[in-house]
Amino acid sequence: MIKLLATWFGIGYIKGGGTIAAAVTCGLVWLLWPTQAGQNNWIFIAITILITLLGIWLGDKVEPFWGKDSYRVVIDEVAGMLVTMIWIPHNAWLLLAGFILFRFFDMVKPLGIRKLEDLPGGTGVMLDDVLAGVYGNIILQVAVLLMHC
Numbered sequence: 507m508i509k510l511l512a513t514w515f516g517i518g519y520i521k522g523g524g525t526i527a528a529a530v531t532c533g534l535v536w537l538l539w540p541t542q543a544g545q546n547n548w549i550f551i552a553i554t555i556l557i558t559l560l561g562i563w564l565g566d567k568v569e570p571f572w573g574k575d576s577y578r579v580v581i582d583e584v585a586g587m588l589v590t591m592i593w594i595p596h597n598a599w600l601l602l603a604g605f606i607l608f609r610f611f612d613m614v615k616p617l618g619i620r621k622l623e624d625l626p627g628g629t630g631v632m633l634d635d636v637l638a639g640v641y642g643n644i645i646l647q648v649a650v651l652l653m654h655c
Contacts, residue, residue, distance in 0.1 A: 513578050554585060562632050565627055586642075592643055594646050603646060622637055
């Protein structure tokens with residue numbers, strides 16, 4: 507069960523698993539938006555925090571088997587994509603932009619993101635993606651503000 511969740515139900519075993527996990531998360535966000543959890547930002551944030559904490563725990567558990575920050579672990583991409591979309595209006599174009607921004611920051615790892623990978627265990631696995639999500643979210647927030655001005 508630990509490996510199943512860490513790989514986000516097997517996605518981590520697929521080539522390009524990180525990108526696929528982020529794309530699947532976009533689909534989940536799209537499906538979640540019309541529900542109570544999607545309408546209430548605090549529920550969305552609580553889900554994001556729970557997945558992040560679960561990912562830290564799972565990262566600690568699978569590291570002895572797969573090594574530090576294995577490509578198989580993609581729950582970090584799920585958390586990072588969710589962070590990207592916190593407080594973002596429900597709009598398909600913003601979701602697509604969030605996906606592109608998150609993947610950019612997750613792959614390039616600028617502005618201190620790479621340093622977070624050095625943190626021990628599951629914390630390092632998860633927090634670099636969370637920070638990539640924060641950067642993507644900031645850019646989306648600015649874009650939303652500019653679109654409304």
